[in-house]
Amino acid sequence: MENIYLPKLAEIKEIIQETADTKTIRLTIDGGSIDFLPGQFGEFSFIGEGESTFGFSSSPLRKEYFEFSFRSSGRATTGINSLNQGDKIAFRGPYGNYFDTSKMKGKDLVFVGGGIGMAPVKSIMEYCLDERDDYGKITILYGARSVGDLLYKGIFDEWKKYKNTEVIITVDPGGETPDWTGKVGFVPTVLEQLPLKGENSVAIVCGPPIMIKFALKSLEEKMGFDKSNIITTLENRMKCGLGKCGRCNVGSVYVCKDGPVFTAKELESLPNDF
Amino acid sequence: MEEKYFEISAENLKKFVDSIIADNFEVIAPTDKDGGTFYGKISRFEEANLDILLPKMSYKEYLLPKTETLLEYSFSGVDTEIKDGLEAVAGANEKRVIFGGRPCDAGAGPIMEKVFNWDYKDEFFNERFKNLTIVSIACEKPDNYCFCTEMQLSPESSYGSDILLKKAEGKYFAVVTSEKGLNLIEPYINLFKETAKAQVPADKDWKKLFEIERTKSFLDKNFEHNYFQDRFLSCIGCGVCTYTCPTCHCFDIQDEGNLKEGRRIRNWDSCQFGVFTLHTSGHNPRVTQGDRYRQRLMHKFKIYSEKFDKYLCVGCGRCSRNCPEDIDIKEVAKDLADMA
Amino acid sequence: MANTKTDEKLQKIAKDLLESGEVSLVIGYAKGSNLQRMRPVFITKAEDAGKLSFNPHAVQDLAVFLKKPEVKKFGKIGIVVKGCDEKAVNALIQEYQISRDNIKIIGMECNGVIRQSLADKGETNLSESAVYDKCLICEEHIPVLYDFLIESEEPKLVLSGNVKPYSGIEKLESMSAEEKNAFWAKEFDKCIKCYACRQACPLCYCSRCIVEKNMPQWIDTNSEETGNAQWNLIRAYHLSGRCIGCGECERACPVNIPLMLINEKMAKDVYNMFGYKSGLDINAKPVFGVFSESDFNDFIK
Numbered sequence: 028m029e030n031i032y033l034p035k036l037a038e039i040k041e042i043i044q045e046t047a048d049t050k051t052i053r054l055t056i057d058g059g060s061i062d063f064l065p066g067q068f069g070e071f072s073f074i075g076e077g078e079s080t081f082g083f084s085s086s087p088l089r090k091e092y093f094e095f096s097f098r099s100s101g102r103a104t105t106g107i108n109s110l111n112q113g114d115k116i117a118f119r120g121p122y123g124n125y126f127d128t129s130k131m132k133g134k135d136l137v138f139v140g141g142g143i144g145m146a147p148v149k150s151i152m153e154y155c156l157d158e159r160d161d162y163g164k165i166t167i168l169y170g171a172r173s174v175g176d177l178l179y180k181g182i183f184d185e186w187k188k189y190k191n192t193e194v195i196i197t198v199d200p201g202g203e204t205p206d207w208t209g210k211v212g213f214v215p216t217v218l219e220q221l222p223l224k225g226e227n228s229v230a231i232v233c234g235p236p237i238m239i240k241f242a243l244k245s246l247e248e249k250m251g252f253d254k255s256n257i258i259t260t261l262e263n264r265m266k267c268g269l270g271k272c273g274r275c276n277v278g279s280v281y282v283c284k285d286g287p288v289f290t291a292k293e294l295e296s297l298p299n300d301f
Numbered sequence: 302m303e304e305k306y307f308e309i310s311a312e313n314l315k316k317f318v319d320s321i322i323a324d325n326f327e328v329i330a331p332t333d334k335d336g337g338t339f340y341g342k343i344s345r346f347e348e349a350n351l352d353i354l355l356p357k358m359s360y361k362e363y364l365l366p367k368t369e370t371l372l373e374y375s376f377s378g379v380d381t382e383i384k385d386g387l388e389a390v391a392g393a394n395e396k397r398v399i400f401g402g403r404p405c406d407a408g409a410g411p412i413m414e415k416v417f418n419w420d421y422k423d424e425f426f427n428e429r430f431k432n433l434t435i436v437s438i439a440c441e442k443p444d445n446y447c448f449c450t451e452m453q454l455s456p457e458s459s460y461g462s463d464i465l466l467k468k469a470e471g472k473y474f475a476v477v478t479s480e481k482g483l484n485l486i487e488p489y490i491n492l493f494k495e496t497a498k499a500q501v502p503a504d505k506d507w508k509k510l511f512e513i514e515r516t517k518s519f520l521d522k523n524f525e526h527n528y529f530q531d532r533f534l535s536c537i538g539c540g541v542c543t544y545t546c547p548t549c550h551c552f553d554i555q556d557e558g559n560l561k562e563g564r565r566i567r568n569w570d571s572c573q574f575g576v577f578t579l580h581t582s583g584h585n586p587r588v589t590q591g592d593r594y595r596q597r598l599m600h601k602f603k604i605y606s607e608k609f610d611k612y613l614c615v616g617c618g619r620c621s622r623n624c625p626e627d628i629d630i631k632e633v634a635k636d637l638a639d640m641a
Numbered sequence: 642m643a644n645t646k647t648d649e650k651l652q653k654i655a656k657d658l659l660e661s662g663e664v665s666l667v668i669g670y671a672k673g674s675n676l677q678r679m680r681p682v683f684i685t686k687a688e689d690a691g692k693l694s695f696n697p698h699a700v701q702d703l704a705v706f707l708k709k710p711e712v713k714k715f716g717k718i719g720i721v722v723k724g725c726d727e728k729a730v731n732a733l734i735q736e737y738q739i740s741r742d743n744i745k746i747i748g749m750e751c752n753g754v755i756r757q758s759l760a761d762k763g764e765t766n767l768s769e770s771a772v773y774d775k776c777l778i779c780e781e782h783i784p785v786l787y788d789f790l791i792e793s794e795e796p797k798l799v800l801s802g803n804v805k806p807y808s809g810i811e812k813l814e815s816m817s818a819e820e821k822n823a824f825w826a827k828e829f830d831k832c833i834k835c836y837a838c839r840q841a842c843p844l845c846y847c848s849r850c851i852v853e854k855n856m857p858q859w860i861d862t863n864s865e866e867t868g869n870a871q872w873n874l875i876r877a878y879h880l881s882g883r884c885i886g887c888g889e890c891e892r893a894c895p896v897n898i899p900l901m902l903i904n905e906k907m908a909k910d911v912y913n914m915f916g917y918k919s920g921l922d923i924n925a926k927p928v929f930g931v932f933s934e935s936d937f938n939d940f941i942k
Contacts, residue, residue: 028424030387032371032554032565074374074381075563077556077855100581102855115381236584263586264578266554269421272570273551274577276600277586278524279607284420298524300596301586335831335897337758357895358833367833367864445675534712535681537705540835541895555862568862569833576853589711622761625841625893626701627673627680 031269034072034117040092042112045178048099049143050108051084053092054116060085060093061121065128065151066260066288069120070268071095076106080265082287083121084146086153096146096178122268124288126151126258128161131229135163137221139242141214141234145169145178147260148233156189163228165192166221170214170238173202195221215241225252232259236301243291254292261286261294261301277301304459305483306501307475307493314466314473317492318346318400321485329363330401331356340399351401354444355617359406359547360399364413364429367544367569371425371554375562386564390425394432398485405449405617407437407461409547415609416550434485437462446618448631450507454615457504467502474501510631513602513612515638520603528640529598530591532633535626538590540571542597542620542630548613549597551577572596594628602634647749648694650791651721654747656690658719664745666712668703669693669721677760681706685715695721697767697795700754702887704729707739708846719745723754724781728885728920729843731786735920735927736883738846748787752798753779757892767795774806774901775888785921809902810909825870831896832869838876838890838900844883851875873898881907882928885920 037054045051063069063083072078081095099108110116128151136155140148148169155162167186171177177196187194197210197217210217215238223246230252232242239259246252263275263282270284278297280286289297309317322328322344330349332341338353340360373384399406410430417423440447440456449455459465463482467474475493477483486493543549553570557563570577573593579585587593605613614630621629644652655667671682671692679699682692683706704726706712722730727748733739753767753776764771777800783790813821836852839845852860852872860875861868876890877900884904891900912918914937917928 028387028391028428029422030371030385030425031421031423032567033383033385034372036381036383072556074383074565075556075558075560078554078565098581102858105856117381117383235582262580264580266552266570269423270419271416271421271423271550271552272554272567273416273572273600274570276596276604278599279604281608300524300592337897339896357897368868530711531683534683534706534709537709537837537840539837539840539893540833541837541893544833544835545895553862557858557861557863566863568864571835574836576849590709591711621674623895625837625889627678629674632674 032119032267034070034074034119036115037118039110039112039114039116042110043181045096045180046176049096049178050099051094051096051178052107052116053085053094054118055092056118060087060090063087063093063121064125065154066125066147067121067123068268068287069095069118069122071097071107072103072117073106073110074117077103078117078119078266079103079107080268082147082150082260084149086150086157088154088157096143098143119268123283123286126231126288128154131155132161133163135165135228137166137223137228137230137246138168139214139218139230139232139234140169141238142171142176143178144234144238146233148231149179151231152186156186156192159189159192163191165189166223167192167194168197168214168218168221169195170197170199170217171202172199174198174204174207176202213241214238215245218242219245219249223250225250225256228252228256230257232257247291254295255290257291258288259291259294260288263287263301302478302480302483304498305477306496306498307477307486308472308496308500309475309493310472313492315346317486317489318349320489321398324488325396327397329360329397329399340402343400349401351438354440354442354447355403355406355619357619357623358545359409359617359619360402361409361547363394363397363399363433364410364426365550365552365569369425369567371565371567373562373564374558376560387424387428390428392432393429397432398434398436400436402435402437403440403617404437404454404456404458404460404462404465405447405615406547407435407465408449408454408458408615409461410435411461412548412611412613412615413550415611416605419609434481435462436464436466436482436485439465439467441468444618446621446629446631447616448510448618448634449616451509451511451513451631451634452612452614452616453513455504455507469502476501511635511638513634513638515641516602516634517606519637519641520599522641524595528636529595530589532636533591533594533628536573536590536594536628537626538573538575538593539625540569540573541623541625542628543571543573544569545619545623547615547617547619548601572600598633598637644694645696645794647696647791647794651693651695651747652690654789654791655684655693655719656687658745659684659687659690664717664719666715667693667719667721667747668706668712669747670695670699670701670703673698675761677755677763677765678757683712693721695749695791697753697755697772698760699723699749700757700892702726702729702841702843702889704733704843705841705889707733707744708843717743717745719747721747721749722784723749723751724779724784725775725885725887726843727784727786728781729887731923732844732883732885732920732927733846734923735925736844741923746784746787746789748784748790750783750791750793751779752776752782752793752795767798769798769800769804772798773888773892775886777804777806786923807902807905809899810906813902813906825873826866828898829869829873830866831898832864832873833896834864834869834872835895837893837895841889841893842880843887843889844880844885845876851879873900873903877903877907880904882911882915882917883919884908
């Protein structure tokens, strides 16, 4: 008999303080990463303080570690936040479906991330960058409320090094600092100004619901993306991650099992319950 | 297993129950206690109340306890020890018999089994379910809150029972549907007399008040409908409907303990609670009680059937009888069917 | 079922209130799922006022809906209340949860309501043994505050004195601490944490209940010994000096925990120590919201 709720213990290899209240934690099990696919998620905990659901933020092709990014807000995340390098995190996963790269191969890719919603985007994006030759032009648009709220600041330059890859970083109006050299503007607004065409392209969009709503509208209506070529994730509240506890129902979908990755076309057929 | 049929006198039924109790079976039956009738352990046949239609609570807790330990942990210096909670569940219910429940309650087990096994196998549920022996009694007089017939069962359905007893002419007929049932009566087989199916009284022609497929068809087309917001203004958002329901199975996972030791548990949870779907960001997909009661209807009459080919409702009517504000789910399901 | 005179009066008042625009919603009772049950009804159109009815099966305390955001949206509200329920309206006004100006109180003279557990078995007669304990000690057969009053057609309840209301309290008071603990441990063991006690209570209106807060985790989440005891005791403490004795928590409890024994004991102690009864005067300050030099304060050593 296997206990599906039993976590494994993962060791914290590295902690990156991304912003004042967010961190990226790199973990290893048996000295390396685990098998997962971009878009999947896990249940992470400082055991005794409860589990939290996070998507993976690293590329599964980088085998030295697997990572997730989180904001410290509740009891469980405060628990994780208190841990140090070398400490253990209880982990269950990977769960859920994933970004299907077979439908992205050979196409131009647009990655759009807002705030901490950049985490799952980073996973699929780095996965594609790791196999750069399989894809056409890659455009990365990432925005946050302010310069201080941007995650992954240390690796923007790394992304830019790849051929035929454009990286655009933006902050909401008012969120810029005097030395800010990136864009200023909301993600959907900046997105609209980019010379993108829906033809032979796939867009991956993750972020706050309001950003997703407007970004999807721009991509569909202004740039002519087909709904089945716009991919996003649902961030419903989850507990088990295994399709049992009933919390993440949207229509007849269990987000934890049938999602969290959905195309805009699939979302259209779901009731407005997320 | 092919069904087997037996006759047993009322007197021998009493002997049977007293015998299994004497042989260390834990017999859970409807019994009068706490100012009502609840399922509870009986120490002799007379303590069972077989006249009551349904105890106030279902016996769900024997399949899905209100609190279950998933794992225990301890920290010793730098190392974390995790003890698998399944160890304590192994063999649970092996000598436990639910006696005198009704066909609706019996139907709940195999329905819930589906969600607990559709991909990942929940062995906590499975271990309890596999070992529990269920001896039900067919209903002669369902009340106005009952709608098992509409829910594809019937007051005489043997679905989910290891043994179904049907009362007739002062004696009982026992329909044995499983090896588990057969094993239970084997040692006391002299109290039973095997008979042919033809001798067992045929099921009555139970009439339906509405077609549940029509309820579903309304739900298919009407996520946004004033009915939900208007009708459930009277819902106070307690968990009585979900917690007394034999099929509602939603749960929460929580850790309890201190820096040295503790446990991870799962507790019953309810879609009727405002915090059930509340995001950390403050966003809540289900803002009103109308949204939440709609989810209960959707899960029971649409979502589950699309996913698992079974409605997540056995028509026991407990949610209606127990609702402090008199929300009657049968009436609601019929309203929806009528509007479809 | 034909309208009684009471029903007609009630319907007329509601109709007038809605037609004149004095309120946009009337919360009252309508016939329920069986002849011995009534249920809350929400009337927004004058032509629907005919649904309103009242009889000794009107057990619910409708003041519970005044805390509900979906109901608050209606602004000016008319509400049908028995004397006990009306005290909840007063307490809500005292605690600044609602404004007297936004509420039209349709007071029902009430001689008692029949226990639902008995009504479900067919009981229809108002008698000493059929009504709730709260009805036997009721001092507000006519609500203390109302805009409209409808007198009862029911005969007054005759009290022989043979039924002793809340007799469990005296028994509990005579017990040792260990015995009391054992008594409540057994009762709380039944709790399933469905929070019907909280949700049915007109005065449990916190937008985020302490049981839903986890930083720190005030109440263990388990539904076993510790979690159940912590929940039930904290619920009771949060209502001491506030509970108006409508008994809805106990009626709603699906596992029959005698919650009114705690609530009434608290109310009794608060009265003995501070001379205060909850919900009688909208201008009074809540007893635990003010300090007076004459307050019982022997506990300060």
